[in-house]
Amino acid sequence: TGTLMQGKRGVIMGVANDRSIAWGIARAVAAQGGEIAFTYQGEALEKRVKPLAESVGSSLVLPCDVADDASMDAAFDAVAKAWGKIDFLVHAIGYADKQYLRGRYLDTPRAAFLQAMDISCFSFVAVGQRAAALMEAGGSLLTLSYLGAERVTPHYNVMGVAKAALEASVRYMATDLGERGIRVNAISAGPIKTLAASGIGDFRYILKWNQYNSPLRRNVTIEEVGGSGLYLLSDLAAGVTGEVHHVDSGYHIVGMKNPDAPDI
Numbered sequence: 001t002g003t004l005m006q007g008k009r010g011v012i013m014g015v016a017n018d019r020s021i022a023w024g025i026a027r028a029v030a031a032q033g034g035e036i037a038f039t040y041q042g043e044a045l046e047k048r049v050k051p052l053a054e055s056v057g058s059s060l061v062l063p064c065d066v067a068d069d070a071s072m073d074a075a076f077d078a079v080a081k082a083w084g085k086i087d088f089l090v091h092a093i094g095y096a097d098k099q100y101l102r103g104r105y106l107d108t109p110r111a112a113f114l115q116a117m118d119i120s121c122f123s124f125v126a127v128g129q130r131a132a133a134l135m136e137a138g139g140s141l142l143t144l145s146y147l148g149a150e151r152v153t154p155h156y157n158v159m160g161v162a163k164a165a166l167e168a169s170v171r172y173m174a175t176d177l178g179e180r181g182i183r184v185n186a187i188s189a190g191p192i193k194t195l196a197a198s199g200i201g202d203f204r205y206i207l208k209w210n211q212y213n214s215p216l217r218r219n220v221t222i223e224e225v226g227g228s229g230l231y232l233l234s235d236l237a238a239g240v241t242g243e244v245h246h247v248d249s250g251y252h253i254v255g256m257k258n259p260d261a262p263d264i
């Protein structure tokens with residue numbers, strides 16, 4: 001524990017359970033004295049998120065469906081009413097119909113494409129608008145991406161295209177908000193077994209591949225993503241914006257398979 005986030009308040013979106021990346025970030029922020037408002041997608045998740053929130057001293061737990069403008073308005077109105085201003089926002093939300101997270105990208109229908117873009121990319125813009133309006137003395141916005149945005153990774157398909165758009169959004173939002181001292185960054189996380197990841201075809205193979213071929217020869221944890229998230233949200237990263245920071249055991253630098261890797 002420490003004091004890096006003492007006096008800072010913010011919203012963390014995307015906790016579904018205690019394996020969520022958002023939860024790893026929340027724990028790191030809370031351990032440094034940050035105050036957190038949590039949002040969850042739907043009623044089914046409320047009973048999971050409430051006790052987690054309570055365990056880090058948070059009583060502000062709000063429903064927020066990012067597909068719905070009124071729901072986002074209500075959540076941020078409630079935060080504004082409780083706190084007036086905020087200092088940080090974590091957007092750890094993504095979705096694509098899992099039917100299209102296998103097979104060929106070329107076969108993606110329009111509706112699945114638009115939904116993946118809406119929930120996984122535009123929603124960061126939408127919540128960024130609302131969060132920035134509550135940031136008076138600067139702030140930090142953080143989202144989560146994946147290597148499939150930069151290169152072809154098996155089965156990631158339409159999600160990779162949405163993450164590419166999300167990473168471009170990070171750069172444009174960083175430019176729009178820079179003058180106000182609001183920083184905008186992404187963490188490109190290595191594969192982690194979460195609810196969202198279970199929708200991706202052959203995810204076990206992807207985990208093994210990264211374990212055998214990344215420089216650190218292992219996968220990352222939500223605690224490690226939490227630590228790097230904490231850095232980007234805190235004043236330690238006061239000079240950092242528009243960045244896509246890889247927290248992936250170094251896998252993104254690898255050009256060829258590790259010749260000593262066992263068969264998967």
Ligand code: NAD
Nearest residue numbers: 014015016020021041065066093094144191192194195196
């Ligand atoms: P997760 O399933 O724990 O979290 C995904 C969250 O998105 C859930 O809380 C879900 O409720 C929320 N969500 C989906 N649709 C929503 C909507 N319409 N409104 C509000 N919330 C909605 O899985 P995770 O892996 O922790 O995912 C968090 C982020 O990290 C996602 O953006 C994901 O793409 C990204 N990411 C994950 C991995 C990985 O391997 N797990 C790697 C890199 C990036």
